[in-house]
Structures are given as C-alpha cells and as structure tokens.
Amino acid sequence: MSFMNKYIPKEFEKKWVKEWKNKKLNVFDPDSKKKKYYVLVEWPYTSGDLHIGHWFTFTIPDVLSRYKRMNDWNVFFPMGYDAFGLPAENAAIEHKVHPQDWTMKNIATMTKQFQQMGTMIDWDWMTIACVPEYYRWNQWIFLKMYEQSLAFRGKALSNWCPSCQTVLANENIENGKCWRCGSQVIQKEVEQWFLKITEYAERLIWPDKPKASPERSRRVDWPISVRVGQNNWIGKSEGLIINFGGIEVFTTRPETIDGASFLVLSPEHPFVIKMTTKDNLNKVKKYFNQSTQKTEMERKENKDKTGVFTGSYVKNPVTGKKIPVWVADYVLFGYGTGAIMAVPAEDERDREFATKHSLPIIKTSLKAKPNGKKRSIYHLRDWSISRQRYWGTPVPMIHCPTDGIVPVPYKDLPVELPYEVDFTPHGKPPLATNEKWLNVKCPNCGKPAKRDAETLDTFFDSSWYFLRYVNPKYDRKPFDEEKVKKLTPVDVYFGGSEHTLGHTLYARFFTKFFHDEKLLNYDEFALQRVQHGVVLGPDGNRMSKSKGNVINPDDVVDEYGSDTVRLYLCFMMPYEGTSSWSTKTIAGVNRFLTRVWEIYQKQNQKSKIKNQKEDEKLVIKLKKTIKKVTEDIGNIKMNTAIAAMMEFLNEWERNPQELSKENAKKFLQILSPFAPFLTEEIWHSVFGEKNSIHLSTWPKVEGEIIEEEVTIPVQVNGKLRDTIKIQNSKVKSQKEVEKLALNSEKIKKYLTGKPKKIIYVPGKIINLII
RNA sequence: ACCGGGGUGGCGAAACGGCAUACGCGUAUGGUUUAGGACCAUAUGGGGUAAAACCCGUGGAGGUUCAAGUCCUCUCCCCGGUACCA
Numbered sequence: 001m002s003f004m005n006k007y008i009p010k011e012f013e014k015k016w017v018k019e020w021k022n023k024k025l026n027v028f029d030p031d032s033k034k035k036k037y038y039v040l041v042e043w044p045y046t047s048g049d050l051h052i053g054h055w056f057t058f059t060i061p062d063v064l065s066r067y068k069r070m071n072d073w074n075v076f077f078p079m080g081y082d083a084f085g086l087p088a089e090n091a092a093i094e095h096k097v098h099p100q101d102w103t104m105k106n107i108a109t110m111t112k113q114f115q116q117m118g119t120m121i122d123w124d125w126m127t128i129a130c131v132p133e134y135y136r137w138n139q140w141i142f143l144k145m146y147e148q149s150l151a152f153r154g155k156a157l158s159n160w161c162p163s164c165q166t167v168l169a170n171e172n173i174e175n176g177k178c179w180r181c182g183s184q185v186i187q188k189e190v191e192q193w194f195l196k197i198t199e200y201a202e203r204l205i206w207p208d209k210p211k212a213s214p215e216r217s218r219r220v221d222w223p224i225s226v227r228v229g230q231n232n233w234i235g236k237s238e239g240l241i242i243n244f245g246g247i248e249v250f251t252t253r254p255e256t257i258d259g260a261s262f263l264v265l266s267p268e269h270p271f272v273i274k275m276t277t278k279d280n281l282n283k284v285k286k287y288f289n290q291s292t293q294k295t296e297m298e299r300k301e302n303k304d305k306t307g308v309f310t311g312s313y314v315k316n317p318v319t320g321k322k323i324p325v326w327v328a329d330y331v332l333f334g335y336g337t338g339a340i341m342a343v344p345a346e347d348e349r350d351r352e353f354a355t356k357h358s359l360p361i362i363k364t365s366l367k368a369k370p371n372g373k374k375r376s377i378y379h380l381r382d383w384s385i386s387r388q389r390y391w392g393t394p395v396p397m398i399h400c401p402t403d404g405i406v407p408v409p410y411k412d413l414p415v416e417l418p419y420e421v422d423f424t425p426h427g428k429p430p431l432a433t434n435e436k437w438l439n440v441k442c443p444n445c446g447k448p449a450k451r452d453a454e455t456l457d458t459f460f461d462s463s464w465y466f467l468r469y470v471n472p473k474y475d476r477k478p479f480d481e482e483k484v485k486k487l488t489p490v491d492v493y494f495g496g497s498e499h500t501l502g503h504t505l506y507a508r509f510f511t512k513f514f515h516d517e518k519l520l521n522y523d524e525f526a527l528q529r530v531q532h533g534v535v536l537g538p539d540g541n542r543m544s545k546s547k548g549n550v551i552n553p554d555d556v557v558d559e560y561g562s563d564t565v566r567l568y569l570c571f572m573m574p575y576e577g578t579s580s581w582s583t584k585t586i587a588g589v590n591r592f593l594t595r596v597w598e599i600y601q602k603q604n605q606k607s608k609i610k611n612q613k614e615d616e617k618l619v620i621k622l623k624k625t626i627k628k629v630t631e632d633i634g635n636i637k638m639n640t641a642i643a644a645m646m647e648f649l650n651e652w653e654r655n656p657q658e659l660s661k662e663n664a665k666k667f668l669q670i671l672s673p674f675a676p677f678l679t680e681e682i683w684h685s686v687f688g689e690k691n692s693i694h695l696s697t698w699p700k701v702e703g704e705i706i707e708e709e710v711t712i713p714v715q716v717n718g719k720l721r722d723t724i725k726i727q728n729s730k731v732k733s734q735k736e737v738e739k740l741a742l743n744s745e746k747i748k749k750y751l752t753g754k755p756k757k758i759i760y761v762p763g764k765i766i767n768l769i770i
Numbered sequence: 771a772c773c774g775g776g777g778u779g780g781c782g783a784a785a786c787g788g789c790a791u792a793c794g795c796g797u798a799u800g801g802u803u804u805a806g807g808a809c810c811a812u813a814u815g816g817g818g819u820a821a822a823a824c825c826c827g828u829g830g831a832g833g834u835u836c837a838a839g840u841c842c843u844c845u846c847c848c849c850g851g852u853a854c855c856a
Contacts (some may be wrong), residue, residue: 042856043856044856045855047856053805078796082856085856086855086856087855087856090855158854159854167854168854169854169855170854170855171851171854171855171856172854172855203808206843223831225774225775226774228773228774229773229775229851232772232773232774233773233851233852233853235773236807259783266843269792296852296853297771297772297852300771300772300852301771301772302771303771330771341772349771379852381853383853384853384854386854387854388854389854457854458855458856459856462856485854492786496856497774497775497850497851498851498856499856500774500850500851501773501774501851501852501853502851502853502856503856534849534850571782571783571794572782572783572794573782573783574783576775577776577777577782577783578849578850579782580781580782581784582794582795584781584782584794584795584796585781585794585795585796586795587795588794588795589794589795591794591809592794612842620808639782639783639784639794640783640784640792642782642793642794643783643792643793643794644792644793645793646793646794647792647793650793680811711789711790712789712791714789715788715789715837717836717837718788718835718836718837719837720789723789748851749823757836757838758836759788759836761788761837764788765788767836767837768836
C-alpha cells in the first residue's frame with residue numbers, strides 16, 4: 001500500500017478550479033442548439049460569511065445540474081445576490097458601517113467562498129439587487145403597475161413607535177417594545193404604497209390538477225403542500241353580505257342567521273363610535289386603546305375572549321328580534337367587512353365569547369334564506385410595499401403641492417439612492433434627511449416638489465430577478481424578451497419552505513402581471529419547485545453565533561476537501577429534511593471517498609493485464625447501481641443515490657480486479673456530479689483522459705437487468721416464515737413457486753393441511769392462508 | 771388559534787400496501803500496529819435461548835386488508851409559517 005498515491009484532496013482541488021476556469025468548462029452558451037434546462041436557486045441574502053446552509057442549498061442543485069449536462073442538456077445555472085434589506089441597515093446603525101459598503105464587502109467575501117464549492121455556476125450572469133442597473137427596473141415595473149392602478153396609496157395597520165415616530169419591522173420589536181428606545185409599540189393605521197395582489201387572487205389559486213405549461217409538454221408541478229398552503233393563504237370564501245340595520249356583515253353560512261344572537265364589530269370599524277351610547281363611550285374607547293397594543297396574532301388567539309357592549313341593538317333581518325352590538329378585537333377590520341353576525345350555536349369562537357359574556361345561544365334551523373349580496377372574499381391582503389427605510393429601491397414618485405402625486409418620467413430613471421443620509425431620523429424616513437436629493441422640480445408644473453422618500457420592500461426585487469438573469473446587462477427593458485423566450489420558464493426552482501406564502505406567491509403574481517403586459521407568453525415562472533430543509537448545529541439547534549454551534553464551511557473544507565463536504569451534505573438527509581451536522585458521519589463519508597480513490601489506484605497498477613475477466617454478478621450490480629443513481633438524481637434523492645454507490649463499492653472491493661476499465665469508468669462517471677474534483681482527477685491520472693469527465697456522456701443501461709435467481713419471501717397468515725430461491729425464468733409461474741413454498745421444511749411445520757387460500761404477487765411475495 | 775410538515779434502532783436515516791431498519795455513524799469483539807490513531811474482519815432493534823425455535827416491535831388508541839411505517843378515524847408531542855427578517 002505504501003507505494004500507492006494517497007487521497008489528498010488539497011493536492012488537486014485548487015488545481016481543478018483553475019483548470020476549469022481556464023478551459024471555460026462552466027461557461028454557459030445561450031445560443032447552444034441543445035435543449036435548455038434552467039436551474040434556479042433562490043438568490044442568497046448578502047449576510048456576510050458563507051454558511052454551511054448555503055453549501056447544502058446549492059450543492060444538491062449543482063449535482064442535478066451536472067447530471068443534466070451529462071445527459072446533453074444546455075444547463076443554465078446562474079447566480080446573484082439579494083442585496084437590499086434591513087440587516088444592512090441594522091449593521092449601519094449598530095456598527096456605523098454604511099449599508100452599501102457592508103453589502104459590497106459581503107458580496108466579495110461570499111463569492112470567493114462560493115467558488116470553492118466547485119459548482120458549475122457561471123458567474124458571468126451574476127445579478128445583484130442593490131445596483132442602479134438592477135433597481136431602475138424595479139422602478140420601471142412599479143410605474144407600469146401604477147399605470148394599471150395595481151400600485152396605489154392605501155392605509156394599513158403597522159407597528160408604530162410613538163417616540164421614534166416611525167414604522168418598525170417585526171424584527172425590531174423586542175417583547176412589544178421598540179428596539180431602539182424601548183417604547184411600547186402600537187398598531188397604527190399608516191398610509192403607504194400597496195400592490196393590488198388581490199386583483200390576481202383568483203388566478204393565483206392553484207387548480208386541483210397541475211396544468212400543462214404553454215408550448216411545452218412539461219407540466220407545472222409544484223409540491224402539493226405548497227399549492228395547498230398558498231390556496232389556504234389566498235383563502236377564498238364565498239358567502240353573503242347581509243345588512244343588519246345598516247351594518248354589513250359577511251358570512252359564509254347565511255343559513256344559520258336565525259341563530260345570530262349578537263353582532264360583533266372590530267374596534268376600528270367606523271360604526272363603532274356611531275353605535276356606542278354615551279354611558280358606554282369610555283369603556284369602548286379604553287378597549288380600543290388596549291387593542292392597539294396587541295399584535296394581530298394576539299388578537300386572533302383571543303385567549304381571554306375580551307369585548308365590550310356598545311349599548312346599541314340592531315334587528316336580525318330574518319327573526320326580527322333586536323340583538324346587541326358588541327365590539328371585540330378577534331374580529332379583524334381588514335378581513336371581510338370588519339363585522340360579523342355571531343352564531344354561538346354553530347361557531348366555536350362565538351360560543352366561547354357568548355358564554356364568557358352571558359349572551360344568548362339560540363338554536364338554528366339551518367334553513368334560513370336571508371337576502372344579501374353574493375360576494376367572494378379573500379384572506380389574502382394587498383401587498384404593502386413601501387418601507388420607511390434606507391437600503392432599498394427608492395419609490396419613483398414625486399409629491400407636488402399643486403399636482404399631487406406625480407410619477408417620475410421613465411426617461412429620468414433610475415432614481416438613484418443617495419449615499420449620504422441619517423439612518424436614525426425621527427419622524428421621517430432616512431431618505432428625507434438628504435435635502436439635496438429630496439427636493440426636485442415637479443415633472444408636470446416645474447414648481448418645487450419633493451421625492452417620495454420611502455423604499456420598496458425587498459420582495460419586490462426578488463419577484464422577477466430570474467428573468468433578469470438571462471441578460472443582466474440589458475438596458476432597454478427589465479428583461480430581454482428574446483432571451484427570456486429561449487431560456488425560461490425556470491425548469492426547477494430550489495428554495496426554502498419559509499417562502500411558500502411570501503416570495504414565491506409574489507413572483508407568481510409578477511409573472512402574471514408580465515403576462516398581461518404581453519412581456520411573457522406564460523404565466524407560471526417555474527415548472528417545478530423543490531423546498532429544502534435546514535442543517536442544524538451539532539447540538540441539534542439552529543446554528544447561531546450566540547450559541548457557538550456554527551459550522552464554518554471553510555474549516556471543514558480545509559479538513560476534508562470540498563468533495564467530502566458536498567457528498568456529506570447530499571448523504572446526511574433528504575433535501576427537504578432538517579437534521580444536525582455530525583462531525584463523525586462526515587468522517588465516514590470521507591472514508592468512502594478514500595476507498596474509491598484507492599480502488600482506482602489498484603486499477604492503475606493492474607491495468608496492463610489483458611483479457612481481464614469480469615465478475616458477472618458485479619457487472620449486474622453495477623448496472624443496477626447506474627439505474628438507481630440515475631433515477632434518484634432525477635427525483636432529487638441524493639442520499640439514497642449515494643447509499644447505492646456505497647453498496648456497489650462494498651461489493652467491488654471484494655474483487656477489485658474483476659471489473660473492466662470501461663465499467664470502472666462508468667462508476668466514476670455516476671459519482672462525478674457529487675464529487676467533481678476526485679472523479680476528474682482519477683479520470684485524467686488513472687485513465688489518461690484528455691477531456692473533462694463532466695462533459696462526458698452519462699452511462700446508459702440498455703434493456704432489462706436480468707438476474708438468474710430471485711428470492712421470494714413466504715408468509716403464513718401474513719407472517720414471514722421462510723424465503724425460497726427460484727430461477728428467474730420460473731418466477732412467473734405460481735405453480736412452481738407454490739410447489740417450492742409448500743415443500744419448505746420451515747413452512748411444513750405451520751401447515752395442518754392444504755392452505756385455504758394462496759396469494760402470490762409475482763416476483764414479490766407469497767402468502768399462505770390456513 | 772389557524773395553515774403546512776414531521777414522529778421508524780443508541781444516532782443521521784431506508785422502505786411502488788408485500789422480507790421494517792438498506793446505507794452511514796456509533797458500539798462490541800478480533801486482526802494489524804512498539805503504542806495510540808488509522809485501517810481491515812465479524813456482530814449489532816428489544817425480549818428469549820447453549821444455539822435455535824418463538825414472542826414483541828415504526829408516538830398512542832381503534833379500523834380497513836391475505837398483508838399496514840405506508841390507507842381511514844380519533845388522539846398526543848415536535849418543527850416551520852402567520853403578512854415590515856430574508
């Protein structure tokens with residue numbers, strides 16, 4: 001063994017990174033005649049150091065991409081950064097670094113680290129959100145949406161710090177208090193920009209059966225959990241709007257109206273003041289103030305079933321009885337009409353409320369047919385997109401004292417984000433602190449006016465970046481329609497399940513908008529969606545610096561090499577899974593690669609032997625392994641693909657010489673998407689190949705794999721009692737199998753006579769019922 | 771509270787309704803080694819036995835089926851999301 005080369009990945013991994021770059025191995029050719037395959041991974045946020053989670057998220061798509069390339073697809077696997085957002089601004093406030101400098105530095109660091117992974121990402125297509133060349137098109141899209149009345153000014157409850165006079169992100173609230181000044185945060189109606197996603201609600205609902213994608217035979221096939229999740233989030237309810245003495249309520253169960261024994265208004269409902277009698281006024285006002293201190297979730301939970309009586313009554317339009325009008329914050333103003341009829345006999349929450357406040361519970365006939373207007377309402381709300389923050393796309397609008405809100409003309413785009421601002425202003429957004437930037441002339445009347453000083457939600461950036469990727473330098477429109485036609489839709493979109501209700505829904509909405517604007521000829525941007533899980537720290541907790549359980553990819557790469565880290569991440573769990581990092585298991589995976597290395601070194605020494613005899617069984621095992629790995633990669637089940645290769649190696653090691661060169665190369669090829677460095681090195685040094693293994697053609701298994709002998713389990717009354725072996729040619733004959741089963745000594749013990757019934761599943765199992 | 775996803779050996783996990791625990795880790799014993807490590811071999815769900823036989827086993831309770839981790843009903847526990855973190 002001593003004369004053999006040892007597996008030392010450091011000796012060749014860096015070499016191949018350079019070599020592949022020089023040979024332009026991973027350069028994507030958009031004009032290739034091959035069929036395109038667009039692999040998209042959610043662009044990562046520029047948080048700083050590369051996390052082992054990034055490796056996990058990207059390695060599996062990379063394995064798929066490499067596999068697809070070896071199967072003659074023109075694989076497009078671009079990359080970019082989600083670079084706007086709150087953490088950059090938090091860094092600015094806490095550490096006095098400018099968000100732009102912080103972000104750009106992070107991008108440089110992360111890119112360097114990413115390139116170590118050995119992915120086939122072509123970095124020339126890189127797109128980042130925080131540069132004017134990108135965000136000017138956010139502004140362009142915003143203006144188009146404004147023209148279609150899809151972008152509009154509205155009001156919504158927001159987290160409000162009364163002392164800082166500003167809206168707060170959920171993240172910046174600690175135990176209901178502002179993170180900076182410690183004041184109690186309240187819920188306040190704030191005017192802001194919205195996108196009318198509700199106009200697309202109906203079209204965003206997934207059909208029961210996946211629909212065919214236009215111009216392609218492939219179907220849009222998203223996981224059922226995502227489709228159901230989004231549909232529930234859109235939450236369409238069909239029902240009636242019924243008038244109770246001027247108050248409109250929405251109900252999905254109009255037939256229960258004769259059991260409606262009281263009405264409940266949300267505290268913000270405009271009728272509350274009107275309905276409240278003098279002696280109840282103080283009580284109701286106090287209740288309103290209490291409600292502003294609760295988050296929406298606290299309100300929905302409504303643990304204490306709080307509420308107050310207004311002092312007024314309205315007539316139940318069906319029974320004619322007077323029923324009391326109450327105010328309670330478990331009724332939300334933003335949903336339905338902000339008022340409900342309470343039917344405690346039928347509804348759990350209403351019953352609890354009625355019990356708590358001693359309100360009548362009246363049986364319903366379930367036959368009532370009240371008058372009302374049919375209406376569909378949605379749980380989905382319009383998307384609030386303006387943020388009172390700095391690090392984002394400036395809203396391309398101008399506020400003019402004479403002309404009101406005026407859009408920035410297209411020719412004046414981009415509205416560039418100014419560098420100099422105060423990040424901790426009071427009572428106004430950061431952008432408003434730069435007077436030079438803020439003050440402009442009205443494009444309409446030319447008189448002094450002010451820019452809109454708010455920025456767009458970062459989800460705006462990520463709703464269309466996958467279209468920008470196809471030509472990031474295009475300067476006439478957000479995306480190059482010709483290239484988009486050729487390279488999109490996305491074939492498979494990898495990302496986190498936390499984006500089910502946000503990002504992916506918004507991206508679908510944008511796609512439908514572009515379709516309506518005739519910029520796209522399809523209305524679903526990704527044919528397939530795959531959601532990944534989480535790599536936890538070795539202690540089973542989410543990795544965090546404060547817990548000290550963070551695995552730094554650089555360290556493990558240094559210890560084992562990139563291939564081992566990649567292989568371990570593929571092997572540790574299914575892509576959708578969540579489990580903890582194990583320093584022991586990765587050593588085992590490294591052991592596997594070492595054994596692979598060594599068995600090929602032995603091949604090298606014996607390769608001069610002619611007329612090599614192959615072991616038939618081993619060749620069959622190899623064929624089965626190729627088949628299994630091929631299927632598993634296609635189904636993104638990398639962990640079982642690796643298990644199959646491990647099984648094969650275990651067999652092969654028993655007879656290392658009994659596989660031909662040709663077959664030995666095939667095994668190397670199916671391992672290559674997982675361990676691109678080691679396989680490339682062996683491909684060249686052992687087999688003397690001149691071209692890259694990654695451009696070789698994936699091995700095919702022709703025809704059926706036929707084994708001589710098949711093992712069939714024999715059950716008696718459903719319990720396994722023996723197994724029999726039978727020649728493959730006879731396996732289809734139930735008589736032959738029965739004969740063998742009934743002759744087994746082990747089985748005979750259980751038989752008292754002839755079995756009552758025999759069930760034989762050909763090639764699988766035989767069950768004797770006695 | 772609501773919506774989605776999960777509970778399988780000591781651990782990470784496999785299993786088109788058809789041999790539960792593949793593959794890997796860990797552990798034990800043996801080999802190799804000056805020693806340790808590394809490596810190699812064998813064993814490894816629990817009970818039971820000299821060894822077998824056999825019995826019990828996929829969070830819990832029922833059900834469907836020749837056959838259930840897998841399908842159905844109820845239930846307990848854990849994770850993610852709930853709209854300004856990305």
